[in-house]
Amino acid sequence: MLSVVDLSKRYAGASRALFSGLGLAVAAGEIVALIGESGVGKSTLLNCIAGLETADRGSICIGPRATDVVRLDEAARAALRAQHIGFVFQAFHVLPTLSVEQNVAVPLLLSRVPRSEHARRIGTLLERVGLGGFERRWPASLSGGELQRVAIARALVHRPALILADEPTGNLDPRTAGEILDLLLERTRDQGAGALIVTHSQHVAERCDRTLLLTAEGLR
Amino acid sequence: MRRLAWWLIAAQFRTRRTATLLSLLAIALGVALGYAIHLINDAALADFARAMNTVQGDPDVVLAASDSAGSVPLGVLDELARDPAVEVVAAVIDTRVRVDGTATPLRLLGIDAFSAAAVMPRLLPRPADDSPAGGILGGRVYASPALLEQLGLRAGDALTLRRGDRHWPTVVGGELPGTGAGDRLLVADIAWVQAHFGPNGAVSEGRIRLTPETDPARWQADHRPRLPVGLLLRAADDEGRRVANLSRAYRVNLNVLALVALLTGAFLVFATQLTAVAQRSTQFALLGVLGLAPRMRLLQVLLEALAIGLPGALLGLGIGYALALAFTQILGGDLGGGFFSTSSPLLVPRAAPALGFLGLGCAASLGGALYPAWLNRRQPLAQALKTGFAQNPGAHGHRFWRLPLLFALLVPAAFGLTRLPAISGLPLAGYAAIAVVLIVGVAAAPWLTRTVFGLLSRRSLSPPLQVAVQNVAQAPLMAQVAASGLIVSFALTASMVIMVASFRSAVDQWLDHVLPAPLYLRSKGTPLPQALLDAVDRADAPFARVERTAHGSLTLDAQRPALALIVREIDRRDPGTRLPFTGPLFDAAPGEVVIWISEAVEEIYRLRPGERRRLPLLGGDIEVFVGGVWRDYARQFGAVVIAREDYTRLGGDFAPTDLALWPRSGDEAEALRWLAPFTAAQGLEVSTNGELRALSLSIFDRSFAVTHALEAAAMLIGLFGLAVTLAASVWLRARELATLGALGFDRRMLGRAVMLEGLLIAAIGLLIGLACGLAIGAILTQVVNPQAFHWRMPLDVPVLALLAGVALTLAAALLASRHAARQATRLPLAQVLASAQ
């Protein structure tokens, strides 16, 4: 589902590479936690995998056809993301000017899922993330936990091969965090997607199938 | 995808209602003004052309005299009539007569019913059913329905036509059913007109219809060399071209003003969309992360601009039509320009121009959104998602070093453009120079902002001021956005104010010179009666001095409107006391014919003072000496003054139409009483120097009334832009302001900082706008006006008016800033801080 080989990234002007020669793989249905200290490059790795940043070397193959992200241009990466990747962020990034239902619909629109399926998929998923009846609500009226539920629904609605999550529970109180994590893992497994979850939380890491530790020296 | 785009547009309209609506209105305003001007002018031209078509008919070629004193001899007509390539020659005598009881002279057309039927069918009369013997050939006169109604006459009624001392008592034969509702015309048989009013043995024009297989251009070329001196052949289309040429420059100028409104509208869209992009940078980044194609981030912004531009332009078309209706009712079809005398022309909107203006509105909106769209496309996703909008995406180190280079290129370019001549009679290079000045002004804004406020921020200032200064210095792009609309609108407004003020003071001084006498008596085109001319010369007449003037016309180029020929009693050796010369006077040899030409003649026909040229005068080809060039604001198409003695020496018949009168002992009242019997009987008009002057200036003011509306519109749009951008920048910097709040700024101090910031930006914008305005004002007075209208004038900067404008704008900017400041004080500081990490 995801295979990263010999990946290197160095920022312009930086004295040394952020990371180099990284390799990792996430199988279908596997949920992998990525932990490490601040500044070690977890988010950058995640961004590289998502094609938001460009790695200097190596390959990142994603999806059923193992498309190499590193070799794609910007538009193709956007298309790849739309098709095969679902995102959950720490800061509940939800479009404030769109309703809950519309927010969840965005990936469907971007990945060209037939219009006839939209309502059913959105309805089902909102039900499953516990937001049944929230369809017409505006993000401004939602709590942090509810926003993250919207984000999870949005990450899964187009049935991506890979879920990328960056501290999905970082901004939530412990009890809500637990619920959200349960939801994320459960739903990801439901769909048989692979997931890579960047986290500081040992608790989160323990719930995953496997844990990778990123240090200045590399992945362990 | 379309669905998503639509959601985002809808969201944009919902959440940024005011700014979006203002942008939409600005576009609407620009389109409305342009469209209204177009509609009015189009209608006036069509009306004019229709009226002209009624009179002229539909000939292929017109044979006419090249000056008003000349005429077409019958022999020439007969010779042309025998040409097998000529289907028919319709002879016409075109003259002006007075009818008892009307103030203005009426046009009397003498036609030959036999040939007129083929060429000018709309001039054919319909005899009244009970018409007794005679008809048109029997010497009856026919009038357009409008004129019959005005005169209160019916078929069979007697009326007397007068021209100078000649009169013709005749009978109304009926009406002219082919004439338009507004036409005021008399038609009679050509022989009867000739017998009573001349010209002897000749006619005014021969309107020639050629056989279908004849090429009119070639036929003209063949016949022109064989034509007797003093006659010209011109294509009938030339007449239409002359009509269009008549008002073209004025029309183009008005349209440029409308474009200015549109341009400021585009700036408002620019400001709105740029702030919209900045505000939504995180959202767009999120959409990008979710897989929105980079192209779509660009298109989305353009689409939103179109969503503003299209309804704006549609609204503009509607408003424009309404404006046009209102204007034609109030000012008439020439927008106060004095070109057409028709009352209220009928507006006929056609599809092509409407679509054109619709497109222009959309283009303005899209143009304004181009840069914001590009910026949006270039936002780095991951970074924007975290830290928000990047002003200079992908740029490390600023490109300000390029600015001096830009200026080094643009400023000389602007100068160079002002030196270029007019292109097909239009000051296109001048307009381009104005555009360059505006670009320089807008481009200079960030540089100037950074420099001035960078310097200021190093001084110790009160905390709010310090914050404001630093903000402006650090975010020059936002300052540019806020200032650019103001720069453009103030520059254009200031330049119009400068131009109009310069023009008005020039006209004022010119009037001093051209109206030396205390009293003027004018007949508006028909010769003055001999009894009056004799009476004013008698010893008992209460006048110390009388100067007579006769008016004619002269065609040097068949495609241009005729020149005015003014025959004056003027001292050949000292014409400077009567004409406002702009350069040196040249003395002619004693036997020579001297003419003094207006600036327009010098420029259009390339006549130079001091040179000898042959002119078509009095039906001949006469060598004349150009004695000097004088300034004339009255006749845009040129005027030639000739002394009476020269004119009569050439064999001209001096038939005065105007008198300049100096009453004896300054007693104007006595003089007016003395003149009363003449004026009452003849429908002549007597005005004092002061009345003429007031009339002239009021016409002047009226003709510039529209420009004031445009100035106001431009300023309003500029201020909208400022308000929108300031408000948006507060929102953008919410975190920063919240941090300041956390550091101990209270809400009042925050508000004051924001307000000060707005004022500082406005001040910069006004400063640059004023500088650009002065430059554009100079271009308008020194380049555009001379090229478009051949009106030259000294630059006269109305300092007080401009300062008042600055003060007013600053006050308005203060209001706009207060609006922004209020938003700053309402920021939920804690929440903003909490949401930032």
Add this chain to the structure above:
Amino acid sequence: MDRRRFLVTPLLLPGFARSAASDSPSAGAVVYAEVEPGRKLVFPRDHGAHPDFRTEWWYVTGALDEPADSGFQLTFFRSRPGIAEELRSPIAARQIVFAHAALTLPGVGLRHAERAARAGLGSGLSSEDCDVWLGPWRLRRLDSPAGEFLRLQMNARDFAFDLTLAATRPLLLQGRDGYSRKDAAGDLASHYVSWPQLRVSGRLLYDGKGREASGKAWFDHEWSTRILGSGAVGWDWIGINLADGGALMAFRLRSASGATLHAHAAWRDAAGRLRQFDGPEVVFTPLRNWQSARSGASYPVEIGIRIGELGVRTVPIVDDQELSVNRPARVVYWEGLVRVEGSLSGRGYLELTGYAGRVPLAAG
């Protein structure tokens, strides 16, 4: 002269103009010359215009051999309506000139054109000799070493001709030495000169192509002040160049009932002997009518004429030679090329008026 009278002036066709001297108030200003018997006509002076008389026409018809069976017609009318008589202007509408021209082309059709102008403005007349022009149309008499000839020039949108008509026989002075009576009492009369057997050469232009033309033409010149009685609704007229070199002219004026008001004929045989026939000696009998689909009028295009002991009948080359004159008023009549058979044979023109409703002549 009243306006309507003036407008129908083009209808004052050869032999059948009528007097309108008595009716118009403004006509009181003009005193027309009167046609008098015994006046000696002098040529070429009398080929020229006679502006003192009320009406005058020069009328040329011709039957062509080349193009075969074709015919042409060119007429100039002069009318002095009696208006603008005192006006001091060289272009006063004292003399009005009308002209019309027609071409009969079997298989192609009938072409027709007309013009009008006042003398002095796009038109002129000579009083010295035959020279009348209207725009580019012109009819002139000229002399050449080979003899006298007429030159005819006209052009219109769909046809033009430029023809030379050479004299082969002397002039034929109609009536008594050119004094031609139009009623039995002698109140109405004209000066009437014919010139038969003119040899035609020159060119025709139609359908964009020029063609040589040859054949025989007939020239009429007639002027008068009072020519038509009040009871007439129309007239029949022929002018025939006989195959043997002779000439035959006949006319009758018809009343509303179709009765003949006055008739006359002249026959000059090949040897040049002239015989004149009057009143009961000349009898017109319609033999076959052709009905026009356009106007609905029925014209006796085949007409039998008994002239003394002679009997002839007309046979039209083309039935449809109906003309519609629109300027200045619309009048419909039949005028065209015919063959004449019977005691005499030849070709020439037949004119039939007053069949498409009463010719709109004002009552005298």
